[in-house]
Amino acid sequence: MNQNLYQYILGIADNSLILGQRMGALTGHGPSLETDIACTNISLDLFGQVRSYYQYAAKIAGDKRTEDDIAMLRPEREYVNVLLVEQPDTDFAYTMARQFLFDIYHFLFLTELQKSKDLTLSAIANKSIKEVSYHQRFSSDWIKRLGDGTEESHKRMQTAIDDLWRYTDELFHQTEADKAMVAEGIGVDVTTLKDTYYEKVAEVLEASTLEVPESKYFQKGGKQGVHTEHMGYILAELQYMQRAYPNMEW
């Protein structure tokens, strides 16, 4: 088994898994029926991507592992999503800020992943980027609406952006598996996306009358499996059935 490739796929897929789980939890509780439907849609897209990635990872693992084993039966330390996607839905501003800060990255990332030498990964990227381009538009529009809406919404949006800002830098960190995959022409060199990312984010924030945070203190750890305290609870729900009823078909 190509351990680096396997690990690399998890690094991509776990982000979508945890963000999809977060967005899915909001179904039925959105601020309007239309946004509810849209958020569920984003969750659906992300889980669709997750399935393609994990199915591929299971194939690479070459043992009896299934997509569900990979998704639901790892200990917390083996999930390698970035800290950003596991942050809670404090309010709708946080939900949209988290989505936006991830979407801008996700779009840039998939644009590059389409050029991967690994044909499966480039095909998944090719399919996903259409969805993510919609996510990016949706979340950017909400950043503008809330940023440039009412005094209250502006304040809430700025708070959310300020608060989540510390998790953005981690998006551009490379693990050993990442580096190995970049060297083979399979992985994306995320360090090259950083400047464009912050430019694009700033562009939307400025158009939304929001301030670009200046803080240079960032948090990291997710990519090494060291998560925030929220993660355990996300996994408790995600893994509940597989843990409580092991080895069953559903």
Next chain:
Amino acid sequence: MSEEQIRNLETQFEERIARDEKIEPKDWMPEKYRKTHIRQISQHAHSEVVGMLPEGNWITRAPSLRRKVALLAKVQDEAGHGLYLYSACETLGISRDELYEQLHSGKAKYSSIFNYPTVTWADMGAIGWLVDGAAIINQVPLCNTSFGPYARAMVRVCKEESFHQRQGYEIMIKLMNGTQEQKDMAQDALNRWWWPSLMMLGPTDAESVHTEQSMKWKLKRKSNDDLRQQFIDQTVPQAELIGLVIPDPDLKWNEERGSYDFGEINWDEFWQVVKGHGPMNKERMKARVGAWEGGEWVRDAAMAYSEKQQERKEKQSASLKKEVS
């Protein structure tokens, strides 16, 4: 308009319905027709939206990725049904905000079945199979109801509901083909959802207040008791096929009627839940009202933003005009 003119209009209106013509929002209609339709369509819309909650309860805990995706899509379909039923209702001259207000204040009802808790994964199967199954039986006749927007909405709703029903039954099949624990889980879910599903088809004909007028307007084409019998006759063989036991000791095939006889329904329980004292009434309303009130600042912001955008556009085109002149 004189009384006689109104009587004439009413006669023509009833004749149109009798000829199976569709009534459209801009057509003249008796006030009672409008009100009855607002009540029924909004009740239906509210049921879809409140109905998202018991199933939404299992999205984060679905046992596999495939099931999670299917459940998300199903609950999303319900939101979609809510959306176009509210739209159909709005054509009768009432706003969505007013309809929400009626739901949140308890003035409008929604299907009582959603006031029961979903306590195991098997409940996702039971709800799809039984609750959507009963809903289809209620709704298929409405595809030919007299009010055009409602009839058209129903055609789409029924297609999706029938997909949900198969999906729910398939969850049950999988459980019944599984371990003893899974079989027990499925049987337990059937035990809890069977009677509320029968109640879902409404009070007995003797107790039902709206039936006669609704029949004439094709808002109702079969009586509650007939629909219930149809549901039972259709569902019992499905349960037997996969080894589930209907929790009714009095259930027996009646050769003469060509139908199942069944036991007494606990109508006290039905009325208790309808009146707001079911296991989850308070929680369901709290969740709906919470989402609405918690989302107010978001909707306000969206409105303010769109007004600002409009103003900007107007200013822009005004200055453009100036330049041109």
